[in-house]
Amino acid sequence: MERPIAGPQSLLRALNGRAILEALGRRGPLTRAELMSETGLSRTAVTQVLRMLEGHGAVAPAGVDRDTRGPAAGRVALHPRLGxxxxxxxxxxxxxxxxxxxxxxxxxxxxxxxxxxxxxxxxxxxxxxxxxxxxxxxxxxxxxxxxxxxxxxxxxxxxxxxxxxxxxxxxxxxxxxxxxxxxxxxxAALAELTAGVGADLSSFALLLLDGGLGAGIVIDGVLHRGFSGVAGEVMYLPQTPLPIGAPVLGDTVVGDLALTHGRDVEAPLGDHLEAAAAGDAAALAMAAEIGRRLTVVAGTVALVLDPEAFVLSGTAAHPVLVDAVERVAEEFAAQLPMRFLVSSFGPEAxxxxxxxxxxxxxxxxxxxxxxxxxxxxxx
Missing domain, CATH: 3.30.420.40 (ATPase, nucleotide binding domain)
Structure with a gap:
């Protein structure tokens, strides 16, 4: 990190103070030497800013570093009662x-x-x-x-x-x-972008299946919300042979598919997927259809945005659905190659x-x- 340039003392104090606060907020307790490394500030500047922040009650001692060689160094952290x-x-x-x-x-x-x-x-x-x-x-x-x-x-x-x-x-x-x-x-897309499988991707579309189906779209490392917040509402994308305006996936669709295949219409999707994993033929047929619909949604998005990958999240990250999606995607690969990844965080994303x-x-x-x-x- 470059050292802050010289200027009015109040501006320097603000710049140096922000650099130290950001380092402590991002990394947790640090020694003065670690703060120097994180911020690029001199030992004198770090000491002066810490004295100022301690006087305001913004930072507090946080034990000592006994892991490095040499004399034990005291750590400081943001004051635990700041908020x-x-x-x-x-x-x-x-x-x-x-x-x-x-x-x-x-x-x-x-x-x-x-x-x-x-x-x-x-x-x-x-x-x-x-x-x-x-x-x-x-x-x-x-x-x-x-x-x-x-x-x-x-x-x-x-x-x-x-x-x-x-x-x-x-x-x-x-x-x-x-x-x-x-x-x-x-x-969920921001979670993958900052700390998950999307961290190394320039663009991706996260497909999250829960009570319904939604997409989180990242383009050039930035979340795309759309003009009115509608970006990513993919549950109603037209899909043959469904009528216009019908949901592609969701709780109601799962119930309809269960009825079609002779399974419990009140059971949640997770129960059907576990049955499919155990080899139940009707549940496997349901999973195949859900996988087909997910893949068609991804293909529609791919033709418009051409993301680097799709991240399957929520129930879509269940191994049975991941396998179903990949099988259908393989059929489309010659015309429209698509890459699918599994969420790092699953339902917690x-x-x-x-x-x-x-x-x-x-x-x-x-x-x-x-x-x-x-x-x-x-x-």
Missing amino acids: FAAAVHVDHHAAHVALVDPTGTVRAEQHGAFPPRADRAEHIASLVDACRGAVSGPLLVAVVAVPGIVTADGGIRDDQGPDGGAFRTALAARLGCPVRVENDVNL PLIGAIGEAASALRVRLFNDILPATDRRRR
Whole structure:
């Protein structure tokens, strides 16, 4: 990393302070020598900035490094009581909440199904409250992964229709902090982009099969949300012989396929796939059809975007479906070669993405709060 250029002292303090805070937020506890290596700052600059940050209560001692040769060196870390962020994954049945610190480490978790006719915001807030009982520090920001189309202003368009941002507003009021709402499949794609199988890809499309089918699209290393948040809504792509507007995959489709093949129409897809893995002929026929539909969706996307690979996530990452997709893709290979990869995180991908984005948002909030305050104290 290049050393910051010379300039006004207040600007230098801000640049140096941000560099150290980012290193501590990204890596966790570090020694002064490690901070010098991470930031490119001199020992004097690191010492001066740490003294400033300690005076503001932004950093605190975090033990000593006994792993390296030579005298033991003290480590410093962001103060544990600076604050936390909430990462939330909401599906049609339940909510999973994780409280994270600035490094992205999960400090508390709660999971709970939505009670009948429950208010979603209140239920999520109650899970956050339970998590906060296990940690000490303020809640500063929340990132929520939800199914459905999410508009630029945080509004949700799902099975209940557009909410105009009502959910985000209600949850922010209940939690007492800013709330960012994001599509769950987009967050799953971000998880793969930052720490999963998509990290080494310039472009990919993540296909997540859960209650429905959605795609998260990454182009040149950037998530593509579309003008109104509709990018990736592939569940209704036209597919012969289905009528226009019919869902390609989803819970209703699984029930219809189960009825066609003489299996339990109430059973979840996972049960059918486990039966297929055990050799059940009817379940294998269901899996083959689902694999065909997934592959046709991928082919349609490939003809428009030509991504480097497709990442199968959620239930689509089940080995039975992966095999079914690869068999159909092999039939298309001469006309349209496609590469398929399996998600690094499976069903947890949306929550992993929410955790990463929540930690990032928390670091930005802390930096913006800490640096102006430290600069005011030095004037």
